[in-house]
Amino acid sequence: MQNKEIRFASRPAGMPSAETFQFVETDLPQPGDGEVLLRTLYISVDPYLRGRMRPGRSYVAPFEVGDVISSGAVAEVVESRAPQFQKGDVVTGMMGWRLFNVAKASELRKIDPQLAPVTTSLGVLGMPGLTAYFGLLDIGAPKEGETVVVSGAAGAVGTTVCQIAKLKGCRAVGIAGSDEKNRYLEQELGVDATINYKNGDVAQALKDACPKGVDVYFDNVGGEVSDAVMPLLNHGARLIICGQISLYNLDKQDIGPRPQPYLLVNSALMQGFIISDYASRFPEGVTQLAGWLGAGKLKYAETIVEGFENTPQAFIGLFSGENLGKQIVKV
Amino acid sequence: MQNKEIRFASRPAGMPSAETFQFVETDLPQPGDGEVLLRTLYISVDPYLRGRMRPGRSYVAPFEVGDVISSGAVAEVVESRAPQFQKGDVVTGMMGWRLFNVAKASELRKIDPQLAPVTTSLGVLGMPGLTAYFGLLDIGAPKEGETVVVSGAAGAVGTTVCQIAKLKGCRAVGIAGSDEKNRYLEQELGVDATINYKNGDVAQALKDACPKGVDVYFDNVGGEVSDAVMPLLNHGARLIICGQISLYNLDKQDIGPRPQPYLLVNSALMQGFIISDYASRFPEGVTQLAGWLGAGKLKYAETIVEGFENTPQAFIGLFSGENLGKQIVKV
Numbered sequence: 001m002q003n004k005e006i007r008f009a010s011r012p013a014g015m016p017s018a019e020t021f022q023f024v025e026t027d028l029p030q031p032g033d034g035e036v037l038l039r040t041l042y043i044s045v046d047p048y049l050r051g052r053m054r055p056g057r058s059y060v061a062p063f064e065v066g067d068v069i070s071s072g073a074v075a076e077v078v079e080s081r082a083p084q085f086q087k088g089d090v091v092t093g094m095m096g097w098r099l100f101n102v103a104k105a106s107e108l109r110k111i112d113p114q115l116a117p118v119t120t121s122l123g124v125l126g127m128p129g130l131t132a133y134f135g136l137l138d139i140g141a142p143k144e145g146e147t148v149v150v151s152g153a154a155g156a157v158g159t160t161v162c163q164i165a166k167l168k169g170c171r172a173v174g175i176a177g178s179d180e181k182n183r184y185l186e187q188e189l190g191v192d193a194t195i196n197y198k199n200g201d202v203a204q205a206l207k208d209a210c211p212k213g214v215d216v217y218f219d220n221v222g223g224e225v226s227d228a229v230m231p232l233l234n235h236g237a238r239l240i241i242c243g244q245i246s247l248y249n250l251d252k253q254d255i256g257p258r259p260q261p262y263l264l265v266n267s268a269l270m271q272g273f274i275i276s277d278y279a280s281r282f283p284e285g286v287t288q289l290a291g292w293l294g295a296g297k298l299k300y301a302e303t304i305v306e307g308f309e310n311t312p313q314a315f316i317g318l319f320s321g322e323n324l325g326k327q328i329v330k331v
Numbered sequence: 332m333q334n335k336e337i338r339f340a341s342r343p344a345g346m347p348s349a350e351t352f353q354f355v356e357t358d359l360p361q362p363g364d365g366e367v368l369l370r371t372l373y374i375s376v377d378p379y380l381r382g383r384m385r386p387g388r389s390y391v392a393p394f395e396v397g398d399v400i401s402s403g404a405v406a407e408v409v410e411s412r413a414p415q416f417q418k419g420d421v422v423t424g425m426m427g428w429r430l431f432n433v434a435k436a437s438e439l440r441k442i443d444p445q446l447a448p449v450t451t452s453l454g455v456l457g458m459p460g461l462t463a464y465f466g467l468l469d470i471g472a473p474k475e476g477e478t479v480v481v482s483g484a485a486g487a488v489g490t491t492v493c494q495i496a497k498l499k500g501c502r503a504v505g506i507a508g509s510d511e512k513n514r515y516l517e518q519e520l521g522v523d524a525t526i527n528y529k530n531g532d533v534a535q536a537l538k539d540a541c542p543k544g545v546d547v548y549f550d551n552v553g554g555e556v557s558d559a560v561m562p563l564l565n566h567g568a569r570l571i572i573c574g575q576i577s578l579y580n581l582d583k584q585d586i587g588p589r590p591q592p593y594l595l596v597n598s599a600l601m602q603g604f605i606i607s608d609y610a611s612r613f614p615e616g617v618t619q620l621a622g623w624l625g626a627g628k629l630k631y632a633e634t635i636v637e638g639f640e641n642t643p644q645a646f647i648g649l650f651s652g653e654n655l656g657k658q659i660v661k662v
Contacts, residue, residue: 051596222591241595253588260553261585263603264572265382270601272594 003028006097006311008063012053015249015319020053021069021312029102031081036108038075038091038101040308043329044122045315046071050248068096072127074111074118075101085110092121097311099331116293123156123326124300125289127275132160132218133285134278135240137168139271140216144169147210149229152220152245153191154181154301156326160289161218162191163298170216173209175202175225177321184324189299203228213237221246223254230262237268249319301325334359337428337642339394342384346580346650351384352400352643360433362412367439369406369422369432371639374660375453376646377402381579399427403458405442405449406432416441423452428642430662447624454487454657455624455631458606461616463491463549465609466571468499470602471547475500478541480560483551483576484522485512485632487657491620492549493522494629501547504540506533506556508652515655520630534559544568552577554585561593568599580650632656 002025009022031037049071052063063069073095077085082105085091091108095101111121123129135157142148148165152158153174162185165172174185174194182194193209195202206228213234219226222244229239239259247254263270278285292298303323305314308331318327333356340353362368380402383394394400404426408416413436416422424439426432442452454460466488473479479496483489484505493516496503505516505525513525524540526533537559544565550557553575560570570590578585594601609616623629634654636645639662649658 219591222589226589226591241591244592244595247592254592255586256589257584258553258557258587258589260550260557260572260590260601260603261575261578263601264575264605265603267604267608268602270591270594271599272591272596273598274595277598 001028002026003098003100004308005068005099008053008065008067008069010065011055012249014251016050016053016312016316018312023309028100031079031102034082034105035102036077036082036085036091036105037079038095038103039078040073040075040095040099040101040331041090042074042119042122043095043097043308043311043331044072044126045311045318045327045329046127047243047245047248047318049315050319068098070094070096072122074121080105090118092118092126099308116290119302119304119326119328120293120300122328123302124160124293124298125286128156128326129160129289129300130278130282130285131242131275132157132164133289134275134281135242135273136161136164136216136218138278139240139269139273140218140238142168142170142216145171146215147171147173147212148216148218149173149175149206149210149214150218150220151175151197151222151225151229152243153185153194154178154321154324155220156323157242158218158220159185159189159301159325160298163189165216166190167292167297171210171212173206175206175221181321181324184301197225203231207232216240218242219244223247224256226259227257230257230259233262233266233268235266235268237266239263239268239270241270241272245319302328304328304330306330332359333357334429334431335639336399336430339384339396339398339400341396342386343580345582347381347384347643347647349643354640359431362410362433365413365436366433367408367413367416367422367436368410369426369434370409371404371406371426371430371432371662372421373405373450373453374426374428374639374642374662375403375457376642376649376658376660377458378574378576378579378649380646381650399429401425401427403453405452411436421449423449423457430639447621450633450635450657450659451624451631453659454633455491455629456617456620459487459657460491460620460631461609461613462573462606463488463495464616464620465606465612466573466604467492467495467547467549469609470571470600470604471549471569473499473501473547476502477546478502478504478543479547479549480504480506480537480541480545481549481551482506482528482553482556482560483574484516484525485509485652485655486551487654488573489549489551490516490520490632490656491629494520496547497521498623498628502541502543504537506537506552512652512655515632528556534562538563547571549573550575554578554587557590558588561588561590564593564597564599566597566599568597570594570599570601572601572603576650633659635659635661637661
């Protein structure tokens, strides 16, 4: 049996394209002691992977040209040479974009398909959910009655942030890129007000949506959308820098109004973070998120593209906002 | 006897000038019950006062045209109608730019001229010293061996920040606007490396001065000087936004590279603050600063201009960096 993998073919200038990726057929790998052979079921495509396509340092080591792209995935154990797993188990972890992977058992986590759909381990119960949970609650520390603004509100992280803000008794204001997404946010998730940043005057719309100013800003997007938030900050505001997706494909440095003067006059805090900063507290986060999910207090959306061959396109689509909620590829 | 006062004559566009101020002779005021008549000895001129000259909100309420300018000052009690003070006492507090002020006893603090020169209550033992103390230690939380970069390093706040960084076992790197100031920082205050931002390539000089990157950045200046710090941030860096003096006289919005991407990839924190956020902890700060001062571990510099009529010029001189350490007017 042959394997297939997607390699990093060339560093993109600007938006990644089909030329960024190369499909290669290889031999099926064999697991060694302590390893398992995995058949990939679902692949998570995430905006942060764009950062790994740059040569410089980002969150994590950059991809080198020729590397197999890797990201979070869900897979089924086909053959096990590790006592922790047996054939048929479903596991999650970081995996290469391959039909079959060999992985160390120690780097995988078994998931229970009875508890929740297995794809939630890539979304609301996985990295995006934990990112929302720790970013909003630990850095943002929202208090009842405060106004929480979320950019990229209809994405995997944003949808969860909006709902946790509501669970904490806050006014949630979502910024997204289509009226359809905003309808979902308001009607399905109970978001109090939404703004389509592609329509008209974002600054004025945001002002109207935040009559008491902004206490917490959860930023997935950066750039001009964030600029519009700054004049509305309240004293002691907290700004969580979770992502800057509007900038990831910029070829040159991002230029705009520096936010420091706004932070200064409002004694405001701006904090960047990466979810691995909270690794020691993941169990707490998963338990809480699963509790809300089980109690029907937390919903999630997924956009599932079918077919391994569509993985690059699913990734590229993140930057034009084609996804509602978590973007996943069903292999 | 006549009194004299300095009023806010017109809102400056750009740099304040003589036209911003108006000298007016008035009658000597009379203290009521619970009040004292004060003869001004020293006036503190501070960069933040520029913010009060704008119509919009800043730290504090803006000056209205026609208002007497006010700031921190040291004065002698000439007549007391309050039990807390008697004639001859030396006090500090917020006062109008006048030869004589009437003030409520409850808004003044008595100072002991035997303990330290009375001008220190406007500098190292006053607002600038406390700003350095709480900003660096509470927000910056520098650890031994870390690198602390200070912009506006030769000012009243910056000189204190540099020395506290050294007391905490850090590498202190100062950025100032003249070689003379930098000699003072290195030779008198023990700063490890300095950069004259008016000379050559600040980004390269900063890189050379910070071989282990930047853990803490105490920013009094903003703008391009701060831009040069961003690429050097270490994981978990803390940026204290204390002032943005390079921008205070800008007529238009400050544009430059937004810092969010740097905060994101380094899990870095940027926090604005105003010293009044720490009002409840002032006694702790003054005690610690006075202890270091008494033990010879903390030095301070003052630039004293003589003559009430030179108060506006002393204020304007802050923006071209004419002062080393605390700028004070001796009335």
